[in-house]
Amino acid sequence: xxxxxxxxxxxxxxxxxxxxxxxxxxxxxxxxxxxxxxxxxxxxxxxxxxxxxxxxxxxxxxxxxxxxxxxxxxxxxxxxxxxxxxxxxxxxxxxxxxxxxxxxxxxxxxxxxxxxxxxxxxxxxxxxxxxxxxxxxxxxxxxxxxxxxxxxxxxxxxxxxxxxxxxxxxxxxxxxxxxxxxxxxxxxxxxxxxxxxxxxxxxxxxxxxxxxxxxxxxxxxxxxxxxxxxxxxxxxxxxxxxxxxxxxxxxxxxxxxxxxxxxxxxxxxxxxxxxxxxxxxxxxxxxxxxxxxxxxxxxxxxx
Amino acid sequence: xxxxxxxxxxxxxxxxxxxxxxxxxxxxxxxxxxxxxxxxxxxxxxxxxxxxxxxxxxxxxxxxxxxxxxxxxxxxxxxxxxxxxxxxxxxxxxxxxxxxxxxxxxxxxxxxxxxxxxxxxxxxxxxxxxxxxxxxxxxxxxxxxxxxxxxxxxxxxxxxxxxxxxxxxxxxxxxxxxxxxxxxxxxxxxxxxxxxxxxxxxxxxxxxxxxxxxxxxxxxxxxxxxxxxxxxxxxxxxxxxxxxxxxxxxxxxxxxxxxxxxxxxxxxxxxxxxxxxxxxxxxxxxxxxxxxxxxxxxxxxxxxxxxxxxxxxxxxxxxxxxx
Numbered sequence: 095x096x097x098x099x100x101x102x103x104x105x106x107x108x109x110x111x112x113x114x115x116x117x118x119x120x121x122x123x124x125x126x127x128x129x130x131x132x133x134x135x136x137x138x139x140x141x142x143x144x145x146x147x148x149x150x151x152x153x154x155x156x157x158x159x160x161x162x163x164x165x166x167x168x169x170x171x172x173x174x175x176x177x178x179x180x181x182x183x184x185x186x187x188x189x190x191x192x193x194x195x196x197x198x199x200x201x202x203x204x205x206x207x208x209x210x211x212x213x214x215x216x217x218x219x220x221x222x223x224x225x226x227x228x229x230x231x232x233x234x235x236x237x238x239x240x241x242x243x244x245x246x247x248x249x250x251x252x253x254x255x256x257x258x259x260x261x262x263x264x265x266x267x268x269x270x271x272x273x274x275x276x277x278x279x280x281x282x283x284x285x286x287x288x289x290x291x292x293x294x295x296x297x298x299x300x301x302x303x304x305x306x307x308x309x310x311x312x313x314x315x316x317x318x319x320x321x322x323x324x325x326x327x328x329x330x331x332x333x334x335x336x337x338x339x340x341x342x343x344x345x346x347x348x349x350x351x352x353x354x355x356x357x358x359x360x361x362x363x364x365x366x367x368x369x370x371x372x373x374x375x376x377x378x379x380x381x382x383x384x385x386x387x388x389x390x391x392x393x394x395x396x397x
Numbered sequence: 398x399x400x401x402x403x404x405x406x407x408x409x410x411x412x413x414x415x416x417x418x419x420x421x422x423x424x425x426x427x428x429x430x431x432x433x434x435x436x437x438x439x440x441x442x443x444x445x446x447x448x449x450x451x452x453x454x455x456x457x458x459x460x461x462x463x464x465x466x467x468x469x470x471x472x473x474x475x476x477x478x479x480x481x482x483x484x485x486x487x488x489x490x491x492x493x494x495x496x497x498x499x500x501x502x503x504x505x506x507x508x509x510x511x512x513x514x515x516x517x518x519x520x521x522x523x524x525x526x527x528x529x530x531x532x533x534x535x536x537x538x539x540x541x542x543x544x545x546x547x548x549x550x551x552x553x554x555x556x557x558x559x560x561x562x563x564x565x566x567x568x569x570x571x572x573x574x575x576x577x578x579x580x581x582x583x584x585x586x587x588x589x590x591x592x593x594x595x596x597x598x599x600x601x602x603x604x605x606x607x608x609x610x611x612x613x614x615x616x617x618x619x620x621x622x623x624x625x626x627x628x629x630x631x632x633x634x635x636x637x638x639x640x641x642x643x644x645x646x647x648x649x650x651x652x653x654x655x656x657x658x659x660x661x662x663x664x665x666x667x668x669x670x671x672x673x674x675x676x677x678x679x680x681x682x683x684x685x686x687x688x689x690x691x692x693x694x695x696x697x698x699x700x701x702x703x704x705x706x707x708x709x710x711x712x713x714x715x716x717x718x719x720x
Contacts, residue, residue: 235559239534239556239565248529248568256562259659321565321586339585340663354587 134396135377139364141309142379142392146184149307150381150390153300157385160194161273165252168277171200171291178216182227183220188293189225196220196270196296197322202289203238213237219294243290246274250287254386257297257319259334269297269325269334273386301326301333304390312395320387321353338391345370349378357382357389367393422454424623429471430462431481431608435660436638436669437577438462438481439645440503444634446648453630455623461656464558472497472613479627482611484688485540488697491659492706498617499716501610501628502688503635505678508607510535510673511596512564512580513546513571519586519594522601525550531557531569541573543703544603561586580663605696607675609688615716623629632686635676642669642716688716 102110167188170176176349177182181200188198197219207214215237216229237243246253252275259269274292294348297317304317304326317325322337332341342350349365356363362381375396382389430438441459444450450457460466460477469490479500482490487499511530513519519528525545532541534556545552555569560579564572565586574580576597584590598604610628617624638645640689646665653660676685683689693712700706 239558241557241559244555244557244563245566245568248563249566253566258563259657321562323586335659336661337585337587340661341588343585343663344661351587358587 098302116383135364138309138377138394139379142364142377142394143362143381145307145309146379146381146390146392149303150383153303153383154385156194156300160192160293160295161252163188163192163195164198164273164293164332167198167200167291168275171277171288172279178229181216185216185227187226189218189220194295194299195293196268197294199292199294200289201243201292203287204238206288210370215289215393239242242272242274242292246276246290247287250276252276254320254388256321257323257325257334267317269301271297271319297325307390309392309394310397316356316391316392316393318357318389318391320358322357325388353378353380353391354389356380358386358387359370360384414479423451423456424454424620424626425458426450426479426623426627426629427458427460427477429460429466429467429468429477429480431483432462433658434461434649434656435578435658436645436649436665436672437608439638439649439672440635441481441631441633442648442652443468443638443641443645444630447634447637449630449633449637450512450627451625455630457627457630459652462654468611469497470493472611475613478616479610479612481608483537483607484605484609484692485537485696485700487609487611488693488700488710488715489539489706491710492550492697492700492708496614497611498614498714499609499611499688500617500719501631501686502606502692502716503609503631503686504607504675504684505681505692506606506675507597507599507604508575508577508675509598509603510574510576510580512574512583513569513594514564514567514588515592515594517567517570519571522548522550525552525571527552528570529555529568530555530562531555531563531572531698533560533573534558537573539700539703539705540598540603540605543699543705544601545600546703547603548601575676577668581667584703585661585664603699605699606692610686621719623668624717628686632669635672635685638669639673639676642666645669667705684720686720687718 100139111262148349167184170184185200189195197217199215199217201215204212213236216227218225218227227320245255252273255272255274257269257271271295272292274290276287276290279288301317304315307315314328316327318338319325324332324336324338326333338350338354342348342354347367349367353363353365357380360382364377364379367376367378375395376392379392379394380389428441430441434442445457445459468482469486471477473479473495483501499675518524524585530545530552532538532554538556550611555563557563560572560574561582563569564583574583583593586640610631613622646662646669649665650660690712693716697706697709701709
């Protein structure tokens with residue numbers, strides 16, 4: 095067998111060594127860049143997660159304590175047969191003693207409170223530093239097909255109702271959310287629903303709390319309802335008008351739709367939203383609020 | 398020379414006299430849409446905004462619609478001159494003795510549908526049996542009841558005020574909705590189109606036209622010319638609105654802000670785009686604003702056969718072609 099000898103001239107050898115050296119340097123720089131980016135992402139992700147987790151936990155506890163209010167009221171109603179005056183007393187206690195509560199209602203099933211009255215749904219709410227009591231007993235107060243009555247009734251369990259923009263009772267154009275709890279009677283054989291107890295909460299305090307979460311000068315937060323409706327955002331025009339899905343369509347950012355759907359499933363995550371027309375990319379950390387399936391987004395610019 | 402000056406003076410004064418005549422001929426009219434400001438009524442808002450009503454010699458006030466503003470009741474009480482109603486509402490009112498007339502049929506087809514999440518296992522009409530079906534408490538309930546009866550569906554009927562949240566939160570299994578409205582809201586709440594089972598009324602032989610312009614017979618008799626102008630200007634407003642969608646969306650948004658109505662461009666664009674299909678229904682030969690006798694008779698027969706009306710109004714009494 096013959097042996098093959100490779101003979102490389104010296105200039106070529108030097109060139110190859112130089113080329114290899116350059117390749118190593120480029121690879122090192124590339125790796126360094128990728129590693130730095132990886133470190134940055136990990137750092138931002140960890141920081142965003144830590145910040146949001148703490149705040150979401152706070153919000154979760156507040157929401158759980160709000161949920162307890164109508165649940166307690168429902169419990170009282172199930173174990174007593176209150177008269178009109180007593181109902182007023184109960185509503186006073188709920189609205190006066192809870193800062194977060196804007197209004198509260200005890201709505202009865204047809205002919206349930208009084209045999210000759212189809213409707214009965216006294217409602218107490220705050221206005222201009224005092225409380226206002228309304229006592230609708232006629233069809234003008236028809237409430238059986240409203241979301242806040244129908245949804246917990248048909249689900250047979252408490253429910254958060256999608257936030258709405260109140261221009262009626264408050265007169266102050268407030269975004270509100272309602273937590274509604276069914277209450278029952280038991281005749282020894284079977285349980286039957288007697289009505290729905292609600293608390294309405296203004297979302298101003300929650301918006302302020304969420305808006306205060308900051309990671310940098312340019313970072314901001316967005317609070318979403320279960321259906322993805324924007325409750326608070328830096329652009330006040332978004333609140334109640336846009337959802338994360340309408341923004342996904344208008345901004346041509348499908349990643350927003352994915353975030354909304356993940357939040358509905360109770361998932362959190364960290365995604366790149368692109369540069370949004372600017373020079374640097376934006377990153378979004380999102381986290382659900384388990385108590386009511388709402389979600390918080392922390393939006394951070396790459397730096 | 399004196400004669401020339403007189404003639405010159407005469408011709409110079411003519412435009413002023415004509416303008417004066419036009420000003421004095423301007424007639425006031427009040428109009429109530431079926432609902433809050435949204436692209437469903439774009440043609441009327443654009444007729445107002447672009448001076449089309451004015452061009453026709455009308456000074457039109459568009460009132461804010463909504464739950465508290467029932468069009469039929471407002472017409473009966475004489476609070477408004479013109480209003481928008483579904484065709485079936487107009488026919489039912491007429492059958493009950495209300496002397497209102499249809500003077501312009503704007504929508505030529507049905508936009509009503511049932512929708513269900515596919516995760517509920519609903520794929521065909523048979524799957525409706527035994528389920529909870531959400532229907533509007535005060536809108537189109539006869540149409541939905543007739544649809545279910547026609548197909549022998551036995552289910553729990555759940556009347557609601559608004560369609561989406563009850564379906565989203567699974568308080569009902571199936572919900573009635575409009576393709577140009579609530580269906581898009583469902584998608585804009587995170588449900589993908591391929592996750593929604595759809596059942597369009599027009600695919601099941603119930604393609605009844607919807608929005609039309611109505612007034613009381615007395616209004617028409619008192620001033621048919623004003624009615625003719627209102628319908629003509631409104632149709633021209635629709636033509637403008639559909640030809641200038643972005644400008645129309647801006648105008649509608651302005652009215653929505655004034656009425657404190659939630660809105661977004663994604664939904665508004667979808668709805669305005671849907672209006673083309675409602676007004677210029679493909680494959681249907683009909684003049685703009687015209688109510689076809691066959692459409693009227695199909696609907697009256699449906700309502701009569703399902704016992705929603707006990708007498709059939711006559712086409713010639715109900716529809717007045719003002720063209």
